Amino acid sequence: MWKWLHPYAKTENAYALCNTLLPWFWAGTCVFLSVGVVWGLVFAPQDYQQFESVRIIYIHVPSAILSMGAYVAMAVAALVGIVWQWRTAFMTMIAIAPVGAVVTFVALFTGAAWGKPMWGTWWIWDARLTSELILLFLYIGVIALYGVFDDKQQAGKAAGVMALVGVVNVPIIHYSVVWWNTLHQGASISKVDKPDVADPMLWPLLICLAGFAFFIAAVSTVRLKSEIVRREMHRPWVQKLVSNDGVSSDAI
Amino acid sequence: MSSLYTGVFKRDLTLAFRQKAELLQPLMFLVLVVSLFPIGVGPAPEILQMIGPGVIWVAAILSSLLGMERLFRDDFNDGSLEQLMLSGLNLNLVVAVKITVHWLVSAVPLLLLSPLLSMFLHMTVDMYIALLMTLLLGTPLISMIGAIAVGLTVGVSRGGVLLALLLIPIFIPLLIFATSAVDSAALQLPYFSQLAIIAAMLLLAVAFSPFAIAYSLKVSQN
Amino acid sequence: MSGLSASKLTCIKRDRLLFTELSLQVSKGELLYLRGPNGAGKTSLLRILTGLTMPEEGEVCFDGLSIFSPDSTYTDHLVYLGHKSALNSMMSAVENLQYWAAQHSVSLSLQKLYDVLETLGLVGLEDVPVKFLSAGQQRRVALSRLWLKPAELWVLDEPFTALDVEGIALLESLFASHCSDGGMIITTSHQALSPSAGKHQVFDLEYSL
Numbered sequence: 135m136w137k138w139l140h141p142y143a144k145t146e147n148a149y150a151l152c153n154t155l156l157p158w159f160w161a162g163t164c165v166f167l168s169v170g171v172v173w174g175l176v177f178a179p180q181d182y183q184q185f186e187s188v189r190i191i192y193i194h195v196p197s198a199i200l201s202m203g204a205y206v207a208m209a210v211a212a213l214v215g216i217v218w219q220w221r222t223a224f225m226t227m228i229a230i231a232p233v234g235a236v237v238t239f240v241a242l243f244t245g246a247a248w249g250k251p252m253w254g255t256w257w258i259w260d261a262r263l264t265s266e267l268i269l270l271f272l273y274i275g276v277i278a279l280y281g282v283f284d285d286k287q288q289a290g291k292a293a294g295v296m297a298l299v300g301v302v303n304v305p306i307i308h309y310s311v312v313w314w315n316t317l318h319q320g321a322s323i324s325k326v327d328k329p330d331v332a333d334p335m336l337w338p339l340l341i342c343l344a345g346f347a348f349f350i351a352a353v354s355t356v357r358l359k360s361e362i363v364r365r366e367m368h369r370p371w372v373q374k375l376v377s378n379d380g381v382s383s384d385a386i
Numbered sequence: 387m388s389s390l391y392t393g394v395f396k397r398d399l400t401l402a403f404r405q406k407a408e409l410l411q412p413l414m415f416l417v418l419v420v421s422l423f424p425i426g427v428g429p430a431p432e433i434l435q436m437i438g439p440g441v442i443w444v445a446a447i448l449s450s451l452l453g454m455e456r457l458f459r460d461d462f463n464d465g466s467l468e469q470l471m472l473s474g475l476n477l478n479l480v481v482a483v484k485i486t487v488h489w490l491v492s493a494v495p496l497l498l499l500s501p502l503l504s505m506f507l508h509m510t511v512d513m514y515i516a517l518l519m520t521l522l523l524g525t526p527l528i529s530m531i532g533a534i535a536v537g538l539t540v541g542v543s544r545g546g547v548l549l550a551l552l553l554i555p556i557f558i559p560l561l562i563f564a565t566s567a568v569d570s571a572a573l574q575l576p577y578f579s580q581l582a583i584i585a586a587m588l589l590l591a592v593a594f595s596p597f598a599i600a601y602s603l604k605v606s607q608n
Numbered sequence: 609m610s611g612l613s614a615s616k617l618t619c620i621k622r623d624r625l626l627f628t629e630l631s632l633q634v635s636k637g638e639l640l641y642l643r644g645p646n647g648a649g650k651t652s653l654l655r656i657l658t659g660l661t662m663p664e665e666g667e668v669c670f671d672g673l674s675i676f677s678p679d680s681t682y683t684d685h686l687v688y689l690g691h692k693s694a695l696n697s698m699m700s701a702v703e704n705l706q707y708w709a710a711q712h713s714v715s716l717s718l719q720k721l722y723d724v725l726e727t728l729g730l731v732g733l734e735d736v737p738v739k740f741l742s743a744g745q746q747r748r749v750a751l752s753r754l755w756l757k758p759a760e761l762w763v764l765d766e767p768f769t770a771l772d773v774e775g776i777a778l779l780e781s782l783f784a785s786h787c788s789d790g791g792m793i794i795t796t797s798h799q800a801l802s803p804s805a806g807k808h809q810v811f812d813l814e815y816s817l
Contacts (some may be wrong), residue, residue: 216601219662257456271555278551282542285622291605292538295598296552299534301557302594306587310559365623393710404698465692468660473711491816607660 142253145362146371148222159352167345176337187251194244196346197237204234209301212294224290229358235273239356242266265308272300391483398487412453419445431508438507439568451550453492454532462540493525495527500606503515516571520564530595537602611635617666619652639793644813647747650796658688688763694752701749715756724755743770764795780805
């Protein structure tokens with residue numbers, strides 16, 4: 135059933151696949167992100183309670199959703215690597231990791247910035263912000279673990295185990311934090327940060343979500359390409375690629 | 387067959403008792419951290435009672451991180467681990483035995499110290515019973531999850547701080563449910579559900595962690 | 609097919625291709641002497657042959673059965689001695705070896721253990737914690753495993769390190785007797801084996817970029 139995937143265990147094929155997909159990812163990014171951001175920030179109605187500041191949800195919500203999504207993608211790549219012993223899967227995992235960490239940071243930053251007009255303070259131990267913060271720690275752990283190994287194949291396996299341990303924990307952490315939050319803070323705040331998303335707001339939000347997803351995919355793919363080239367520098371096919379690069383400007 | 391694993395058990399226990407100082411240091415650290423709080427926050431019993439469960443649990447997690455490295459470090463450095471992997475024993479069971487020993491020599495003294503700590507922080511008897519229950523369920527969980535990270539970082543020379551970086555976020559749910567159980571006990575509320583959740587996490591770890599640890603030890607041999 | 613056979617092994621370390629398409633075969637009564645410059649991958653090859661490391665590609669078989677197959681009894685037939693002595697410094701030689709023998713399900717009488725340590729010139733040092741022994745003495749304790757476990761295949765990584773002349777002679781004569789009994793040895797060494805080690809094949813690993 136998964137046979138069609140197997141050729142991409144070879145770095146050369148994975149690199150070619152990246153080249154095929156990348157233009158589509160960039161195209162998707164341009165279309166969805168520009169439409170979604172303009173619609174959301176200019177044309178969508180403002181909230182009756184939060185006025186213009188509600189528009190930050192067009193950045194905050196997609197990045198919060200996709201920070202979790204990127205972590206799951208990373209864990210899936212790690213699982214593939216551990217089960218089938220693929221070098222490219224570990225490379226994919228580590229290509230996604232810093233991108234996911236940055237997206238998590240964006241979610242945290244926009245969340246904090248949103249909190250200022252809403253709650254009058256930059257930071258509040260609200261459930262979503264807290265679990266995003268812990269998610270950022272998990273990302274940093276995976277990246278740091280990858281960094282300390284000299285042998286990057288070994289590093290990939292080790293970081294992969296950590297990513298899997300993390301992904302089992304992400305839902306546990308999320309629900310425990312939500313539960314902890316309601317226990318300590320009561321329900322007074324949680325109503326404010328979840329405005330009822332009406333239709334005119336939903337569509338630009340979904341388009342922004344797609345735009346962010348394409349953007350993350352595109353950046354991860356670029357990172358994967360450079361990871362492959364860096365790790366396989368001495369292989370004949372990379373050497374050939376580099377020598378061709380003088381003629382065509384297509385590569386890397 | 388099981389006599390082979392008791393061999394591993396006896397060896398680890400023997401070694402632990404020859405390195406008593408290394409076992410006692412994390413415990414001393416625990417007592418020191420806990421006694422810092424009355425000094426730092428002030429000795430008012432009601433405040434200490436309020437922060438008590440959180441303080442003891444945070445200190446317990448930190449002190450267990452300090453002693454965690456012992457689990458595989460020496461065996462890795464002197465090569466005993468590679469001989470163990472070539473012995474034909476089931477590595478999953480071997481790590482389960484090693485974790486059991488580690489728990490016995492690191493967590494059981496902690497449990498014995500817990501009355502002293504709860505006295506320091508003016509906890510009531512109900513709170514202490516709840517604390518003891520959470521420690522009883524939570525410390526094996528710490529040992530098992532911790533062992534995964536120790537296995538991953540054992541081949542790395544600069545592994546100490548990294549271990550804390552990897553593990554602390556993972557232990558947050560445990561901290562939340564454990565302290566909440568003790569808080570509930572303080573209010574005379576039932577806390578069975580919190581204990582049940584910790585027990586569920588423990589069972590999950592029992593089921594999966596030996597495989598993860600065995601895999602990470604194999605990775606360390608690459 | 610009896611003996612150890614490795615086919616089409618590829619090993620990548622730190623993104624460097626150490627060797628590829630490497631095949632070798634060791635049959636009963638043979639000593640394989642593995643040579644190569646530093647960094648050529650001798651240790652990596654030995655670790656792949658023992659099963660400690662997975663090769664990137666290729667397969668290692670013992671008596672025709674893959675060493676990773678669940679039915680394999682490979683570890684019962686193998687003694688591997690690496691760079692590390694696998695001796696815990698807090699325990700004595702006797703304790704270390706007893707626990708090792710227990711793990712490898714070798715039944716071992718205390719008398720035999722003392723006899724072997726005597727052969728190796730370690731009389732009086734049996735109960736001293738290993739950390740008080742010299743490097744050469746520690747190496748001798750590590751090597752005593754060759755006498756203790758009745759295994760056909762020995763995989764040895766630089767076994768002569770830190771040994772004195774007598775120790776080297778002792779080990780070489782052991783090699784010769786092990787091979788004449790139908791055993792197999794794969795070893796690396798920086799110095800050439802002397803004729804007293806018996807006849808041996810040489811396998812050269814080259815340094816590749």
